Amino acid sequence: MWTNTGARNTHRTLMGRMTRALRKKLSGLPECPGVYLIRDAAGQVIYVGKSRCLRQRVSSYFTGRTDLKGLLIAGQAADVDVVPVATEPEALLLENRLIKAHQPKYNVNLRDGKSYPLVKITTEEFPVLSIVREERQDAARYFGPFTDAQALRRLVAALTRIYPVRQCAWRPGRMRPRPCFRYSIGRCAGPCAGKVSREEYRRIVRGLISLFQGGRTRLIAGLRRRMRQAAGALAFEEAQKMKEQLLLLETLGRELASRPEEVLVAETGNRTSHELSRILSLKRIPWLIEGYDIANLGPALAVGAQVSFRGGVPWKDGYRRYRIRRTQGQNDCAMIAELLTRRFDSEQERKQLPDLILVDGGKGQLGAAVAALGAAGIDVPVVALAKEREEIFLPGRTSPLRLPARSASLQLLQRVRDEAHRFSHTYHVALRRKRAVASFLDSVSGIGAVRKRRILQRFRDIRQIASASPDSLSALGLPEETARQVIAAARTAEHAHAQIR
Known part of the structure; x- marks a missing residue:
């Protein structure tokens, strides 16, 4: 008869047999959705599973499982591969495909062609x-x-x-x-x-x-x-x-999964997250990566942006936009420091910490980020990626790291960096357009604060006002002649501000 005491004794035996490499791998697993593949000493996949939290599920085979099947799997386990993904549906899709590809002996439900709808x-x-x-x-x-x-x-x-x-x-x-x-x-x-x-x-x-x-x-x-x-x-x-x-x-x-099945299967092959963890000497697999960038043309209208990637996919809930308010002058490093200080300035913001922070820039931006995180008491690894030579700067390392252009790890960091740049630039352009609209309206007689607010709420930029009809402006309470003056001024201003479109 199988008892909990027998299970505990088996767990102690398994922990004693576990190799140092496997112990290290288990301790570095991310707390995120994904698929795991358990291999025996011959490298054969004996079980494929999915979980909303890889770290808890995989570790349970060696510490908490009391069922016979779980103990049999752990007893033969010599290595574990994990594939972090963005969402649980992606994990479901990938598990389905990998079970049919590997036909593991301890997977029964999906080996015979039975599947989800x-x-x-x-x-x-x-x-x-x-x-x-x-x-x-x-x-x-x-x-x-x-x-x-x-x-x-x-x-x-x-x-x-x-x-x-x-x-x-x-x-x-x-x-x-x-x-x-x-x-x-x-x-x-x-x-x-x-x-x-x-x-x-x-x-x-x-x-x-x-x-x-x-x-x-x-x-x-x-x-x-x-x-x-x-x-x-x-x-x-x-x-x-x-x-x-x-x-x-x-x-x-x-x-539905965020990415097609072919992309997920390819991710299983190249194991980008694992490789990036090894290259950067991270303690954990970087499932959640946050990227930061600054956009400014001088101190006026300087903005910052935060983007988030989960499992290599943009996670829109983790996007933030910031107006730079505390930094005086054109100082990108100080702006990066302000950005990260404000990112972690409350207990609510500290509830979900990223596995890796990436800032756009070089040594200066990296140093500012490290100092800001240290002052905030945030223990998260941070790196900087410079555009000119695609060099990766790491804390405590004098020379930058250069990866081949075809490296999947470099391409992941580039996607995060470029998305942060796109997001900050888009916000910056929107603010400049809004300021341009407000400034040209000041030159039109008959436009006071109330009418200006109505126009700004109705039209996004100068181009929309320039192509508007007098009736659409009259509907906002403007006299017909004033509406025509606004449109004429907008067409003149549109030509003058063409460079910011």
Whole structure:
């Protein structure tokens, strides 16, 4: 009879046999979603698993598992590989593929072809939408996998109200005298009865495919606008239906992976995060990386930006924009220090620390970042990446590190650096445009503080005002002659400020 005492004795034996390299690897695992591959002494993959927290799950095989299967796996484990990913759906997708590729002896559920549900869209003349359990080697498009089959069916039912793609076995060429019941309830465009042209049907299918590929933002914005309009017209039942559709679309966003399956499998091969950890001598795999950049043309309107990458993918919730307020003069190093000081200036901001901080620049920016983090009591590794020669500067190292241009680790750091630069530059340009609009309005007679505020709220930049009609400005409360003067001044200012577009 297997007892907890026997399990504890087995764990002690396993810990005694564990190699120093494996102990070190376990201690450096990240607390993030991902997939892990456990190998035996011959290098054979004996188990593939996924977890929302790699460190806890993998360590449990050697410290906390009491079931026989877990102890058998740990008893044969000689090495562990992990692949951190951005989201749990990515972990699910990658686990599914790796189990079928390696056929590990301790994985049972997914080895025999059984799988999580997928959405399938065929490529025939009038494509069909369906839910399947197996991805075949055909020309169809597959999306998923999804963890909840029932929720997926509800999602597809809601989506066919917006994108009425057929789900029947009708074969093109055999026209029917009248469409099926799904057409009458608005869930099919009715190609079987000639109710929709081939071009229009293809447009509907492209919209659905775009949705599954990540183009949900526009659809969600449209649904929210229509929901508010319905509520304003007291059509509460219709508004409630749209609210339910929005919830399903949010579910779709959580269920789908951020990257295609091919990219995730490639990540398994190149093991970028592991390699970067080794190159930079990090204690942990850098799953969450924050990048910082400064944008300024002198002390006026200086701004800073923070971007975040999780599992090599931009994480928009970790983006921040800062107006530089405390630094006097044009001092990039001091601005970097201000940026990091403000980033960690509250307990709330310290709840989730990154695994690595990257600043755009060289030795000076790195020194300022290290000093600011030290003063804030933040123990996070930091490096700087200079644009000119793509050199990596590390604390305590006199000469910069240079990696080959094809290095996946360097390319990851470049993506973070370039995204931080793009984000800070975009914010800087937006502020300059706004200031340009405000300054040219000061030169137009009849424009006071109230009218200026209305114009700034309605128009994003000078170009929009220059192309506006007098009626659109009159709608803001401007006399017709004043509206014409504003447009004329905007056209003159647009030419003068063309360099900031």
